[in-house]
Amino acid sequence: MKKSHLLGILCAFVILPSTASASTVAATTTDDIGDTNWNSANS
Amino acid sequence: MAGWDFTVDTATTINALGIYDDGGDGLIASRHGLALSHTIKIYDITGPLITSAFIDAVTGDPLVDRTRWVQISDVVLQPGVTYTIMADDMCVQNNNGGEGCDTDHISYASGINLIEGYGYFNGEPLDLSARSSGNRFTVPNGFLGPNFANLDEFSAVPVPAAIWLFGPGLLGLIGMARRKKA
Numbered sequence: 001m002k003k004s005h006l007l008g009i010l011c012a013f014v015i016l017p018s019t020a021s022a023s024t025v026a027a028t029t030t031d032d033i034g035d036t037n038w039n040s041a042n043s
Numbered sequence: 044m045a046g047w048d049f050t051v052d053t054a055t056t057i058n059a060l061g062i063y064d065d066g067g068d069g070l071i072a073s074r075h076g077l078a079l080s081h082t083i084k085i086y087d088i089t090g091p092l093i094t095s096a097f098i099d100a101v102t103g104d105p106l107v108d109r110t111r112w113v114q115i116s117d118v119v120l121q122p123g124v125t126y127t128i129m130a131d132d133m134c135v136q137n138n139n140g141g142e143g144c145d146t147d148h149i150s151y152a153s154g155i156n157l158i159e160g161y162g163y164f165n166g167e168p169l170d171l172s173a174r175s176s177g178n179r180f181t182v183p184n185g186f187l188g189p190n191f192a193n194l195d196e197f198s199a200v201p202v203p204a205a206i207w208l209f210g211p212g213l214l215g216l217i218g219m220a221r222r223k224k225a
Binding site for chain 1: 047049057063107108109110148149150151152155157187190191192193194195196
């Protein structure tokens with residue numbers, strides 16, 4: 001294996017951990033609540 | 044007060060609790076709400092409080108996916124347990140012109156299973172007694188007010204591990220450069 005290959009693998013180990021994670025949100029919506037009647041109360 | 048019951052398919056780590064912030068206005072609710080702060084809680088419905096957080100109105104907390112978030116210590120939700128997440132001063136069905144929940148076009152992350160939403164008009168304590176005694180809503184698409192997440196924004200960056208890998212890589216580059224010169 002060439003040194004350049006080894007270097008490439010090494011770089012991948014450095015770069016990948018910093019890009020692999022991603023936020024996970026339980027519930028998402030594309031909706032604007034707009035004119036619906038679901039509102040707050042002082043509970 | 045409002046909330047929703049759910050289960051998870053696999054062990055799920057969360058690091059944030061949040062409130063649906065329609066309009067992204069910091070919960071000041073220029074259109075739909077009041078300048079309200081909120082307490083958010085997750086219970087195991089058999090009794091134990093799993094985690095809780097307080098989110099102030101207009102704090103500038105991160106806004107992700109129309110939800111205003113606060114960080115919590117990491118919690119692992121387990122499969123086989125039914126949980127409920129609830130928040131006070133949040134979305135009951137009336138016409139007061141206050142801050143709202145979303146009931147349409149809601150989608151859930153893979154492995155998060157909605158069971159049912161619920162809400163109350165006023166006066167209920169933010170605990171399991173309110174959940175079991177009040178109105179249950181069977182909105183087809185869910186009932187989004189309080190929310191939970193695992194956010195990169197709140198994750199610790201694994202700097203030490205990166206340094207251990209980056210260091211030898213850098214030394215290698217320096218070595219190769221020297222060889223080329225020689």
